[in-house]
Amino acid sequence: MTWEWLIKIVQNNWPSFLRGAWATLYISIIGTILGSLIGLLIGTIRTIPMPDRGLKRIVLKISNVILSMYVEFFRGTPMIVQAMVIFYGSAMAFGIDMDRTIAAIFIVSINTGAYTAEIVRGGIISIDKGQFEAAHAIGMNHTKTMLHVVLPQVLRNILPPMGNEFVINIKDTSVLNVIAVSELFFTTKSVAGNNYRYFEAFFVASILYLIMTLTVTRILRFIERRLDGPENYNIIPGNQMQVERPEDLLHKDKSNTKTGI
Amino acid sequence: MENVIEIRHLRKSFGTNEILKDIDFNVRKGEVVCIIGASGSGKSTLLRCINLLEKPSGGEIIYNGENILDDKHDIFAYRTKLGMVFQQFNLFNNHDVLSNCMVGQIKVLKRSKEQAKEVAMKYLTVVGMDQYINAKPKQLSGGQKQRVAIARALSMEPDVLLFDEPTSALDPEMVGEVLAVMKELAQSGLTMLVVTHEMGFASEVADRVVFMDKGVIAEEGSPEQIFNHPTQERTKEFLKRVLR
Numbered sequence: 001m002t003w004e005w006l007i008k009i010v011q012n013n014w015p016s017f018l019r020g021a022w023a024t025l026y027i028s029i030i031g032t033i034l035g036s037l038i039g040l041l042i043g044t045i046r047t048i049p050m051p052d053r054g055l056k057r058i059v060l061k062i063s064n065v066i067l068s069m070y071v072e073f074f075r076g077t078p079m080i081v082q083a084m085v086i087f088y089g090s091a092m093a094f095g096i097d098m099d100r101t102i103a104a105i106f107i108v109s110i111n112t113g114a115y116t117a118e119i120v121r122g123g124i125i126s127i128d129k130g131q132f133e134a135a136h137a138i139g140m141n142h143t144k145t146m147l148h149v150v151l152p153q154v155l156r157n158i159l160p161p162m163g164n165e166f167v168i169n170i171k172d173t174s175v176l177n178v179i180a181v182s183e184l185f186f187t188t189k190s191v192a193g194n195n196y197r198y199f200e201a202f203f204v205a206s207i208l209y210l211i212m213t214l215t216v217t218r219i220l221r222f223i224e225r226r227l228d229g230p231e232n233y234n235i236i237p238g239n240q241m242q243v244e245r246p247e248d249l250l251h252k253d254k255s256n257t258k259t260g261i
Numbered sequence: 262m263e264n265v266i267e268i269r270h271l272r273k274s275f276g277t278n279e280i281l282k283d284i285d286f287n288v289r290k291g292e293v294v295c296i297i298g299a300s301g302s303g304k305s306t307l308l309r310c311i312n313l314l315e316k317p318s319g320g321e322i323i324y325n326g327e328n329i330l331d332d333k334h335d336i337f338a339y340r341t342k343l344g345m346v347f348q349q350f351n352l353f354n355n356h357d358v359l360s361n362c363m364v365g366q367i368k369v370l371k372r373s374k375e376q377a378k379e380v381a382m383k384y385l386t387v388v389g390m391d392q393y394i395n396a397k398p399k400q401l402s403g404g405q406k407q408r409v410a411i412a413r414a415l416s417m418e419p420d421v422l423l424f425d426e427p428t429s430a431l432d433p434e435m436v437g438e439v440l441a442v443m444k445e446l447a448q449s450g451l452t453m454l455v456v457t458h459e460m461g462f463a464s465e466v467a468d469r470v471v472f473m474d475k476g477v478i479a480e481e482g483s484p485e486q487i488f489n490h491p492t493q494e495r496t497k498e499f500l501k502r503v504l505r
Contacts, residue, residue, distance in 0.1 A: 130351035133314055134410075138365035138417055139341035148364055152355040233357075233396040 006200045013191045013201075020187030021208045027104050027176070027183060028169040034105070035112020035169075036162060042067050042113065043120025044146060067117070074114035080175040083107050087179040104181040108173060112165055119161045123154040156227050163220035167213045184208060264323075265290050265421050265452055266311065271320035273303075273310055280306045282476040284320070288421060293453045295463035295484075298473035299499060304456045307473070308425050311454070312343045341369055344414030344422040348429050350406040352398040358385065358409050359394035362416040370417065377416075384415040388442050404435030408442055415446075422446070424455040460503055464488050472496050 010017070046067055051057045074082065087103050090096045098106075127150050135145035174185035184205055192201035266288045273281040280303045288294055296304045309315040311322060313329075313336050321328045329339050352361050362381035366372045372380070385391040388408040398406055407427055414422055424443070428436040440462050447453055447466045457463055463470055463484060470487040472480045480493045488504075491497045 128351075130347060130349050131353065134345070134347060134351035134353065136314060137312055137340060137343070137345035137347075138413070139337045139369040140365065141337050144368050148368055149353050149355065156355070229397065233393070233400055235392045236394060237392070 002200060005195070005197050006203065009191065009195060009197060009200050010204060016187045016191055017184070017204060017208060020182060020184035020205075021212065023101070023182055023187075024170060024173050024184040024209075025212055027101065027108060027173050027181070028166065030105050031108025031173075032112055032162075032166045032169050034109035035165070036116050038109060038113030039116025039118075039120050040151075042071070042117035043124060044151070046117070046121050047124045049142065070110075071114045071117050074111050075118075078175075079107065079111050079172055080178055082111065083176055083179050100179055100181045103179060104173065104176045104183070107176070108169055112169060115165060116158075116162065119158050119165070120154065123158040124150060126157070127153055156224075159220065159224050159227070163217060166216055166220070170212050170216065171209060263290050264288065267321075267323040268311070269321040269323065271307070271310060271322065272318045273306055273315060274318050280476055281310065281317075284476075284478060286471065286478060286481075288452060288454055290420075291450050291452055292468045293447045293451075293455065293466055294469045294471060295467040296454070296456045296471045296473060297458070297460065297463055297487075297499075298479075299502075302473045303476045304473045305425055308423050308454065308456050312340055312345055312423060314345075337369075341365075341417055342420045344417055344419035346407070346410050346414055346422065346424045346427050348426040350398070350403070350410045350430070352406055352410055352413070354398055356398075357394065358390060358396050358398075358401075361398070361409060362413045365413070365417055380418070381412070381416050384412040385409070387415065387445070388412045389438075402435060403431045404438045407431065407435075407439045411439075411442060411446075421452045421454060424453065424457070426456050426458065428457070428459060458503070460488070460500075472499065474499070 046064060048060060050060060083103075086107055087098060087100075090098055090103075131149055131153070132145055135149045140148070173181075173183050176183055177186040177189065180186065188201050188205040192198045195201070264287045268284055268286045271281055271284040271286075272279070284307060286307075296307065298304050306315060310317045317330060320330070322330055324339060324342070327334065329336065353364065356364055359378070359381055362385060363374070363377040366377035366380060367374060382391060382394075385394065388411050390405060390408050390412060393401065393405065393409075398409070401409065411422075411427075427443070428439050431439060436459070440459065443453070443455070443462070444466050455463075455467070465484075467484050469481060470484050471478055472487060472491075472493075474495050480487060480491060480496045487496065488500065491500060
């Protein structure tokens with residue numbers, strides 16, 4: 001009976017499932033965080049306004065070409081292929097025997113970086129031009145404008161697509177089983193192989209994946225609400241020092257004439 | 262009176278489209294200058310060229326005896342001396358009212374937090390927005406936003422305040438509160454350069470009115486001169502259209 005097998009598999013193998021789920025989770029968490037930092041950096045560099053001339057222009061041109069090559073390459077090839085190329089390629093070309101977990105985090109990071117670079121760039125472009133102008137008008141240079149005005153708004157706006165990336169990463173770490181990283185898919189495969197019960201084992205895995213993605217989505221929604229701040233604000237009661245407002249002056253004029261009469 | 266800003270032979274074109282043609286124009290200390298003219302006459306572009314939000318194609322802008330269009334001139338330091346109030350307010354959406362008025366002081370002028378807060382509160386009180394320091398821009402009405410924007414510009418304690426059609430994006434009922442603040446500032450002796458469609462404001466508050474047409478200054482003079490005795494045919498025509 002399928003139901004009995006399900007219970008039996010969970011009873012006998014829950015430590016492996018949990019270990020696999022944990023590996024999946026931390027590879028995707030660290031990968032998403034590192035990837036986001038890479039993306040933030042690249043997205044910001046790619047939106048630096050091009051100077052008219054000078055050395056800075058040349059440096060910026062060259063770095064833009066390199067960065068767009070990076071983005072195009074990692075967006076344009078499947079992660080499963082990148083994993084093979086990087087893991088076996090580095091072993092072959094440089095004789096480096098990479099730790100599998102580190103290789104996994106590396107691959108997820110640079111892959112996420114390529115996607116988030118575009119998310120960040122889009123986020124920066126979509127900020128109203130008036131925000132830049134107002135910052136420039138009070139004497140901020142490009143760096144200050146980005147740090148104190150634009151990027152805080154960008155970070156809030158890109159949180160939903162970044163959460164999307166995170167969820168995708170939780171699921172897509174499963175392809176890393178091709179380089180024998182012991183994440184959830186890999187451990188499930190060995191559990192299933194031991195019992196020849198593929199449906200039951202992968203059913204358990206699917207539940208675990210779902211729990212992880214749903215939790216992450218909820219946490220991100222919570223962070224979004226926190227960042228938005230309170231919907232209401234408090235009016236600070238006026239004090240004696242307060243200089244009269246133009247509309248107060250009008251009221252006062254009226255009341256004065258009344259008492260005058 | 263001494264000139265704060267002198268503009269000589271200023272030109273600006275977008276591609277082959279020449280927006281400003283050889284503008285010569287001074288702003289004197291303590292003076293309120295209103296720039297009027299039809300849409301597309303170049304008045305906003307002139308204002309945006311003055312604080313270099315648009316790069317002039319030619320000419321000179323002289324501030325404190327120096328041409329700030331020189332390559333080596335520090336345009337960021339220059340911009341802190343010019344306050345700008347925009348048509349669309351452009352308050353920083355990620356900052357609350359108080360912080361909007363403080364961030365420039367702290368990050369650009371390097372004032373201490375306490376000092377910045379004191380200055381910000383002073384000017385927020387002037388515009389009557391001191392009760393709203395905790396509000397975010399999206400929670401304010403248009404008129405309130407524009408008053409905060411004025412306080413933000415004032416907090417930098419600039420030599421000149423530039424207004425780019427400050428009431429054009431406001432509902433009619435809110436125009437009054439913003440104009441009242443501007444009038445108060447004008448009377449306090451602040452140097453102001455105002456691009457406006459509010460002819461009533463210009464005739465009442467301005468020391469000098471500049472009429473622009475097709476990228477040139479067609480006529481300038483006292484409000485009395487421009488509104489009651491215009492000499493140029495195109496000034497008369499424009500006034501006939503807007504005043505009716």
